[in-house]
Amino acid sequence: MWRETARQAFPGVEFSEPADAARVAAAEQRLGCPMPSELVSLLRETDGMVGQDGVDTVWPLQQIVEQNLHSWSDLALADLYMPFDALLFFGDNGGGDQFAFVRLPSRADIFVWEHEDDSRRWVARDLQDYLVRSLTDGGDDWYR
Template identity: 65%
Template sequence: MPSDLVAAETRLRRSLPAELRQLLLESNGVIGHYLVDTVWSLDQIVEKNLLFWSDETFARLYMPFDALLFFGDNGGGDQFAFVQKPERPDIFVWEHESDSRRWVANNLRDYLSRALRTGDDDWYQP
């Protein structure tokens, strides 16, 4: 529902990318191969981002996450995100073991195509 998106953006204090908003209006998330949360539900997007942006343990262990908007994962700890500072349509992966952030797709449509095409949860690895 559009009102749920507005409420989520209010809690996040930022707008969701247009592509993500449209997908969430059509489907509240996308489950990929092996039940991986390729795109989280709206509630998960809000809760996980608020955690990433405010958790003191994360702040001590990792570079800041405030430029990222996480929206999905690979089922093994790596997270996928839009870069919002500066705003761009590209999708990056945050690899939790190394704290690296690396480009993986041109936009959400490209990300979904890549993530759902192979059936391999490590599709983004070089």
């Protein structure tokens, strides 16, 4: 399903080998929380997705884990930005802004964190909506 959705939006999208259930479970254990079911389903089809201009529309599982653990615990980031604890980042725009699910409270909506001003705002109603919007429009500012 996820590969077809992505290909319809942007035929040149690149996929990786799927992440198996054991890797996903280990990632959730490292994160200390479950990932949204939509994201798990996508990762079970492709471990990341590269869209237009080489943008990491969806990061590989390992990058999702590392980026979130870093965002949640880095003291230097805590001095510069509002807390990231409520967000689960999973992709970026290639220019520094990152896309995330809200994990506390859990919801399907996708938000963008804009690194220049630390704003967080809604950009898509769910992962499918995010893929269609980001892959169709392309560019690093499709959500503006």
